[in-house]
Amino acid sequence: MNAAIGYAAIIAVAVASALIGFYGLRVSRTTSDFYVASRTVRPWWNASAIGGEYLSAASFLGVAGLILLTGTGGVWFPIGYTAGYLMLLLFVAAPLRRSGAYTIPDFTEARLDSVAVRRVTSLLVIIVGWFYIVPQLQGAALTVRITTGLPSWAGSVAVAVLVAAVVAAGGMRSITFVQAFQFWLKLTALAVPVVAVLLVLGGGTTEAALSPAEAFPPSAGPGGLDWYRTVSLMVALLLGTLGLPHVLVRFYTNPDGPAARRTTVIVLGLLSVFYLFPTAFGLLGRAFAPDLAVPGEADALILVLPDRLVPGPLGQVLTALVIAGAFAAFLSTSSGLVVSLAGVISQDLLGGSVRGFRVAALVSSLVPLAVALATESSGLAGSVGLVFAFTASTLCPVLLLGIWWRGLTARGAISGMLTGAVLSGAAILGGPVIGAWLPAVRPFLEQPAAWTVPLAVAVTVLVSRGDHRAVPRGTDAFLRRLHVPEDAR
Structure with a gap:
């Protein structure tokens, strides 16, 4: 692979993201701008930004690599990633927006009237965020190493530094512009090469290395999967x-509950279209x-395949586009997490x-960078899947029960969160x-x-x-606020 192509694509995305981010700085003035973009982001714009931050290294590189390995x-994975947003639409989007909170800890403290719940929630949010950033930085390390020949650490450091600078400068308002741009870049970076490759293959100039029966044996399909x-x-x-x-923080940026629901519906459509291409x-x-x-190298499939199947300068242009999209994936998801x-x-x-906020943005970038530099990727989709677990x-x-069950108490929420953390953490780390x-x-x-989710729910309940005597006095009023539309109130 021509290293100059890799350099040009990465630099172009980095410069474009920085310029858009610093443009957003011009309209980031208040504390509300930094935290929730003053709750003024419209559904289409917000949906594009959500797509930008949700479609991470696992989606852009990991899904294709996993299909390459397992059939x-x-x-x-893409089915689950997309269907998760249907769950958001049905159970979370509008009530969470109506809560008026800035963050998940804000919500749990307001719902349960407990500082202790807030502290436990904050700790878990930080753990989840840090461990979700690590695969993004590892994906950047893989991309930079393969496309430029630079050492792996250079990619991780470049993403962490750029994300910290843009987030610290403009906060949520600035990042919204950047992530919306990065979503459409990622979609283009996958769709155009897939169409080009299919057109070339349709000309019959390239023979498959494996027959369909060898490439997709029954044991590699859904029928061969372990049901558990x-x-x-x-x-x-x-x-x-x-x-x-x-x-979740994105739903706080919508003007109202109906806008949060419309945003989620649009996101479902955008994700459904996007995942066609890494699957292909x-x-x-x-x-x-x-x-x-x-294993460990299959995630580079998207970076390598266009140049291999499309000859000449066109193949190099397609490769540059894919590299740009991959780097945008690392930047956008890391930005949202930070x-x-x-x-x-x-x-x-x-x-x-x-x-x-600015000091916290720097800390939020440097800690996962240290972890990423000290560890090696075991597969992007698999790593992110464990974070989801x-x-x-x-x-x-605690989020679902806090929205839909009046009987939740602070002790129940803390017990359930700690149970889930200990059990799933022990399984992941000691497995x-x-x-x-x-x-x-x-x-x-x-x-x-x-088994960890049912046990955590059971302990909470x-x-x-x-x-039950510790149910907060203001619970009924708070739940009405969550479930009654703004205009009806």
Whole structure:
């Protein structure tokens, strides 16, 4: 691969993102601008920004790499990522917007009238955010190493520094402009190469390396999947989306509840279109580039395939476009996460000022950078899937029960969140060691959501039932605020 193409694409995206971000700085004046863009972002614009931050390294590179490795069974990931937004539409979007909170800890404290709940929620939001940023930085490291020949750490450092600078400068208002631009860049960067490759292959000039029967054997499809792993993965992806801090904070930027619902419907459409293209890349790679199916390297499929299948200068242009889209994916998701983390850290520890937000943005970028530099990627889609499992076991139950169940108490919420955190954290961190010692339990540790989520919910409900006298006095009024439309009030 020509290194000059990689340099040009990465520099172009970085410069464009920085310019758009600093343009947003011109209209970022108040504290509300920095935290929630003064709640003035319209549905189409907000949906584009959500697509920009949600479609991460796992979506842009990881889905295609997973399909290359596992066959059509990997399609469960884009299905789950998209369906998670349907859950948001049905259960969370409008009530969360009506809560009037800036962050998830704001919501849990207001709902349960408890500072202790806020502290536990804040800690979990920070953990989720940091561990979600790490795969983005690892994806940037892989992209820079393959496309430019620079050492891997250069990609991680470049993304972390640029994100910290843009977020600290303009906050949510600025990042909204950047992420909307980056979504449409990512969509174009996948759609155009896929169409070009299909047109070239339609000319019959390239023979598949594997026959269809070899590339897509029955054992590599949904019928060959372990039923427990499949169910557990879908539980993690469907419910984990409901607790992602960088996604939820976006609903606070809508003008009202109906706008939040319209935003979610538009996002569903945008995600459904987007995921057609990494899926197509994975299927093409399975047939035409099976030699790339190496764990740890398969995520580079999208970066390599256009130049291999489309000859001449056109192939190089397509490669540059894909590199630009990949770098935009790392920047946009990392930016959304840093914004949400900076809001939580600054409000809880630094007084909630603009200066505190900027300091928190720097901290939120540097900690995951240190983790990314000290670890190696084990597959982008798999890494993000585990973060979803952790989120589904911790933040999701308290959010859903806080919106829809009057009987939730502070002790119940804290008990449930800690139970989910301990169980899913132990499964994720200790799974490889325990699985080697007890192979029979390995599937339950590799995909823990199917048992950690029900246990976390059960503990939350049981403790709340036993503590029913501690239901806050203002619960009924708060729930009416969540569920009664603004115009009806």
